Each structure stands twice: as C-alpha cells, then as structure tokens.
Amino acid sequence: GIPLLADERSDVILLKFLRARDFKVKDAFSMLKSVVAWRKEFGIEGLLEEEGVGSGLEKVVYMHGVDKEGHPVCYNAFGEFQDKELYQNAFADADKRSKFLRWRIQFLEKSIRKLDFHPDGINTIVQVNDLKNSPGLFLFKKELRQATNQALQLLQDNYPEFVAKQVHIHF
Numbered sequence: 001g002i003p004l005l006a007d008e009r010s011d012v013i014l015l016k017f018l019r020a021r022d023f024k025v026k027d028a029f030s031m032l033k034s035v036v037a038w039r040k041e042f043g044i045e046g047l048l049e050e051e052g053v054g055s056g057l058e059k060v061v062y063m064h065g066v067d068k069e070g071h072p073v074c075y076n077a078f079g080e081f082q083d084k085e086l087y088q089n090a091f092a093d094a095d096k097r098s099k100f101l102r103w104r105i106q107f108l109e110k111s112i113r114k115l116d117f118h119p120d121g122i123n124t125i126v127q128v129n130d131l132k133n134s135p136g137l138f139l140f141k142k143e144l145r146q147a148t149n150q151a152l153q154l155l156q157d158n159y160p161e162f163v164a165k166q167v168h169i170h171f
Contacts, residue, residue, distance in 0.1 A: 009117035016123075020160030035158045047106050056086055057100070061107055063125075071164045073126045074111060079133030079170075081144060087135065091143035104151045112162060124164035132170030 004010050014032075021027035060080045065073050081087045090100045115123045135141050155163070 008119055012117045012119060012121070012123055016161035031160065038158050042105065044105075044109060047102060048109055050102070050106065056089060057103060060086075060090075061104065063111055066122075067126050067165070069164070070122045071124055071126045072111065072114070072122070073128060076127070076129045078129070078131055078135070078144070081135045081141070082133050087141075087144070091141075091147060097143060097147050100147055101150055101154070105154060108155070108159065112159070124162055127163050127166045129166070129168045130170055131168060134170075 004013065014028075017028040017032050017035075018025070021031055059077060061074065061076050063072050063074050067073055081090070089096065091097050111125065115121070115125070117123050135144065
C-alpha cells in the first residue's frame with residue numbers, strides 16, 4: 001500500500017529490498033520487479049476486497065499484542081488443524097489449498113498495511129509458530145506441510161524483511 005518513490009515511506013520499503021539482497025542494487029531491483037509482477041498476477045488489490053476467503057481460519061492465524069519493541073505479534077496456531085472439518089475445509093483439494101493461500105496472503109497484506117513505514121516506525125512483525133497439538137505438520141499431513149511451505153516461500157520471495165523475529169513454540 002506504499003507508492004514507490006512518493007515519500008519517505010518509500011525509502012523504508014526500498015531499503016527492505018536492498019537488505020534482502022545484501023545491498024546488491026541489481027539483485028534488489030530484480031527482486032522488486034519480480035514482486036511487482038507477482039502482486040499484479042496474484043491480484044493483491046482485488047484480494048484485499050474479497051470476503052469470506054478464509055472463513056473459519058481466524059483461530060489459526062491471528063494478530064495479538066506486541067513484543068517489547070512494539071512489533072505486532074502474528075500467531076500461527078497449527079494445533080487448530082486437529083479439527084478434521086477445519087483441516088478438510090482448508091486442504092482437502094487443490095482449490096481449497098489455493099483459497100487457504102489466498103486467505104493467508106490477504107491476512108498478511110491487511111496486517112502489513114497497519115505497520116508504520118516512516119523511517120522511525122515499526123515496520124516488521126514477530127511471527128510465532130505454535131506447534132502445540134499440531135497434526136503432524138512435518139511428518140504426516142502432507143497438504144498442511146505443502147500449503148505452509150508455499151506460504152513461507154511467497155513470504156520470502158515477496159515480502160522481504162517484514163519479519164523481525166520468527167519464534168517456534170511447543171515442539
């Protein structure tokens with residue numbers, strides 16, 4: 001939601017791309033071009049207006065509170081997928097997995113738009129992955145693992161330097 005080259009917030013966004021590519025300008029510019037193309041292809045602006053994309057998933061991924069430095073905290077509560085109906089509604093087929101991914105990106109976009117991109121603002125989040133009662137994220141639930149890996153890859157490729165810390169709890 002920040003126009004590039006429009007104000008001081010642009011500097012913060014551009015700096016994220018430079019950091020992500022070890023301050024190699026060509027690489028950072030290439031990444032930026034790729035992100036702009038992906039955002040258009042994925043339909044980010046339209047996605048923000050979609051309703052009911054992730055119905056029932058509000059307990060799985062949610063924002064709650066801030067850390068000591070003031071970063072908003074995003075929780076991923078994988079144990080919620082013990083609910084077989086919720087799991088089936090999110091991952092039973094390719095269409096449902098695609099909707100889950102769209103909802104996850106929509107949630108991320110809405111969360112990012114609440115950050116402060118002024119030079120001294122809080123412009124990153126803390127990500128907490130709660131694995132308590134997780135239904136075999138790494139061993140048994142292939143669909144959940146694939147969707148999680150795909151979401152993580154999209155985050156790494158298209159949202160550079162937006163995560164201040166990543167914490168895993170309840171292994």
